[in-house]
Amino acid sequence: xxxxxxxxxxxxxxxxxxxxxxxxxxxxxxxxxxxxxxxxxxxxxxxxxxxxxxxxxxxxxxxxxxxxxxxxxxxxxxxxxxxxxxxxxxxxxxxxxxxxxxxxxxxxx
Amino acid sequence: xxxxxxxxxxxxxxxxxxxxxxxxxxxxxxxxxxxxxxxxxxxxxxxxxxxxxxxxxxxxxxxxxxxxxxxxxxxxxxxxxxxxxxxxxxxxxxxxxxxxxxxxxxxxxxxxx
Numbered sequence: 029x030x031x032x033x034x035x036x037x038x039x040x041x042x043x044x045x046x047x048x049x050x051x052x053x054x055x056x057x058x059x060x061x062x063x064x065x066x067x068x069x070x071x072x073x074x075x076x077x078x079x080x081x082x083x084x085x086x087x088x089x090x091x092x093x094x095x096x097x098x099x100x101x102x103x104x105x106x107x108x109x110x111x112x113x114x115x116x117x118x119x120x121x122x123x124x125x126x127x128x129x130x131x132x133x134x135x136x137x
Numbered sequence: 138x139x140x141x142x143x144x145x146x147x148x149x150x151x152x153x154x155x156x157x158x159x160x161x162x163x164x165x166x167x168x169x170x171x172x173x174x175x176x177x178x179x180x181x182x183x184x185x186x187x188x189x190x191x192x193x194x195x196x197x198x199x200x201x202x203x204x205x206x207x208x209x210x211x212x213x214x215x216x217x218x219x220x221x222x223x224x225x226x227x228x229x230x231x232x233x234x235x236x237x238x239x240x241x242x243x244x245x246x247x248x249x250x
Contacts, residue, residue: 073239
């Protein structure tokens with residue numbers, strides 16, 4: 029069983045839609061990262077959170093440590109949001125990232 | 138623009154070549170990381186340097202040799218690679234190792250022929 033499960037694996041949305049990507053993990057963690065990777069490779073760190081909720085522009089990330097679950101929400105989605113979104117909790121004694129397989133989001137105009 | 142700079146952006150090398158990948162950051166971060174990413178897969182951790190000392194080596198073959206000459210620079214020396222080593226190599230840094238935000242470079246796309 030994977031330590032980090034993301035859903036959905038693929039998501040197609042129309043511009044303007046509200047999007048939710050979910051992440052469940054089975055390991056004990058101290059923090060969780062949400063990352064964005066565009067075609068071509070570069071990765072951008074969107075959030076690092078260990079409790080509650082964080083908001084940055086149209087992006088909102090939440091985490092429930094007791095339920096071992098995190099969500100990434102995108103409000104008023106735009107084609108430029110098209111990317112792979114990766115959930116990556118930090119676990120282990122040295123705080124390594126444990127990567128989910130990613131959610132490929134495509135937002136159509 | 139990323140604050141972690143990786144060079145070159147693309148590299149094609151033969152199996153007998155020796156080449157190096159370079160990574161640079163000037164944010165004062167004391168932890169630096171090398172990741173390998175195959176197509177449609179998540180990144181895999183290779184090495185972590187903390188305060189210029191090798192902290193983690195994830196059982197990487199010796200044909201990959203990391204080096205951290207100072208707190209701003211991280212190199213990955215490549216020798217006698219195999220075609221299956223073709224991948225995107227990502228460098229990242231963070232203020233300290235562990236629970237701190239990561240900053241990634243744009244990667245070097247390596248092709249081994």
